[in-house]
Amino acid sequence: MRWTLKPKPEASKLAVLKEALQVDTPIATLLLQRGIETYEDAKTFFRPSLNDLHDPFLMQDMDLAVARIEKAMANKENILVYGDYDVDGTTAVALMSTYLKTKYPLVHTYIPNRYDEGYGISYKGINFALENDFSLIIALDCGIKSVEKVAHAKKLGIDFIICDHHRPGNEIPKAVAVLDPKREDCNYPYKELCGCGVGFKLVQALASKEGETVEDLTEYLDLVATAIGADIVPIDGENRALAYFGLQVINTNPRPGIKAILDQVEKTELTITDVVFIVAPRINAAGRMKHGNYAVTLLAEEEADKAQQYASEIDEYNLDRRETDKQITEEALKQIEDNKEHDRLTTVVYHQDWHKGVIGIVASRLTETYYRPTLVFTRSGEYLAASARSVRGFDVYNAIEACSAHIEQFGGHKYAAGLTLKEENYEAFKQAFEDEVSKTIDRNLLIPEIKIDAKIDLKDITPKFYRILKQFAPFGPANMTPVFLTENLTDTGYGKCVGADKTHLRLTAKQPNASKSIVCIGFGMGDKYELISDKKPFKAVYSIDENEFRGNVSLQLKLRDIKA
Structure with missing residues (x-):
């Protein structure tokens, strides 16, 4: 994972907003990163109104x-x-x-x-x-x-x-x-x-x-x-x-x-x-x-x-969909392995019998696995149809458009698109798409990135801080769940792998000379246990959420990644 810490806002803007809203530096930082610079901006953000809708x-x-x-x-x-x-x-x-x-x-x-x-x-x-x-x-x-x-x-x-x-x-x-x-x-x-x-x-x-x-x-x-x-x-x-x-x-x-x-x-x-x-x-x-x-x-x-x-x-259809996309994803992964296409910058796979209804989901899963611009093709009548997915920062629509000489029709967005082409054009398109991506993509975009909003200490994580964070919702593109970095952490000594197959990591983190410690859960991060064992120091990126256990609600860190 690439860790990218967002630039700090201008000190003068930070001071003005902290004063206007009476908030601490981390909250003011998060707001400025979202383009919120004044009390009025913050009021619109925290108190949405239907009157704000345009004519x-x-x-x-x-x-x-x-x-x-x-x-x-x-x-x-x-x-x-x-x-x-x-x-x-x-x-x-x-x-x-x-x-x-x-x-x-x-x-x-x-x-x-x-x-x-x-x-x-x-x-x-x-x-x-x-x-x-x-x-x-x-x-x-x-x-x-x-x-x-x-x-x-x-x-x-x-x-x-x-x-x-x-x-x-x-x-x-x-x-x-x-x-x-x-x-x-x-x-x-x-x-x-x-x-x-x-x-x-x-x-x-x-x-x-x-x-x-x-x-x-x-x-x-x-x-x-x-x-x-x-x-x-x-x-x-x-x-x-x-x-x-x-x-x-x-x-x-x-x-x-x-x-x-x-x-x-x-x-x-x-x-x-x-x-x-x-x-x-x-x-x-x-x-x-x-x-x-x-x-x-x-x-x-x-x-x-x-x-x-x-x-x-509809729930039955959804169960069918899950089974189908799981099976096709396995077949697609095998096809990539068999064809030894690991050195390519794109993933393009095709099977005439794959279910057209789930190829978009399969493309997303392949993107998660190999983290490359991805197209999954199947037969659709006399044509081949594909769903495309991209990695963050790369416009797959533009890349497809550059290959339009081989395509019948296409449409979509920056990160998700669809197209149809004649079967005889498949190999030429596949190569053209690889060439276009090779020519235009920044190689760093092929390493998954975690964008970090701010560096904080555990002492900054208070119930009041979390109450304000919750009001940043609803989260999504352009307003993602805030992600924080904390350095110089150690486990209290009880960290372990949890879950039926021990694939998740659970620990309690603390910082030197601080009384505060906090529970952390890292889903799918069991393989990183060595980094925190024996009280080795580590740094973590995470979001903050609540954990409810037997009626007790407490704050916990949802780990995104850890490094020595």
């Missing part, structure tokens, strides 16, 4: 989108709400369709089939709209690159409103309205909304025309918070407020579909991390293993009994 009409084409939906309702047109099959897409479709149905009955949903339609807007979806007399399609979490398909629909008399957050290509589709903060001509102040977030802004705009405020829409924020967590977008600015209030809804009054998922795991107070690892995989499993429609049906259901039934079906 939705600042988004390019928002007025056109609202006018077209109002026209559809006035003319009794059928409206099709269309979205991608992942968490961001299915939550967005559930949000938009359930809101519209409170105003207007002629609303239907459509999720493309991952296997025979693939990602985004499909000709099959447009044909469905034509055959069933839909004259308006609202596309969510997709569509920004569907220039030809939108033009095709227009010829058939079908209008599109696109709500997307992916990077546009060279040409914007000629839809009635294209809502995407990443459009170069869009002056919307916040650029990092997820697809469901863009959908929420459209709902907010529609509601404002009805005299409703954003407070009237809080019941939809459980869906937005779930999408923010699952889509790994920055949790700053507007996303922070949406995630903060969305988590409140999840923890106090979630919709029946989300409540049914939570009932299965008997979890009480959820964090964004819990949403990512508990709620999101189950919603995703529907689109991966069966069909994304199941997720929308669950999320839109209003009756608790039916929601429980749908949630248990």
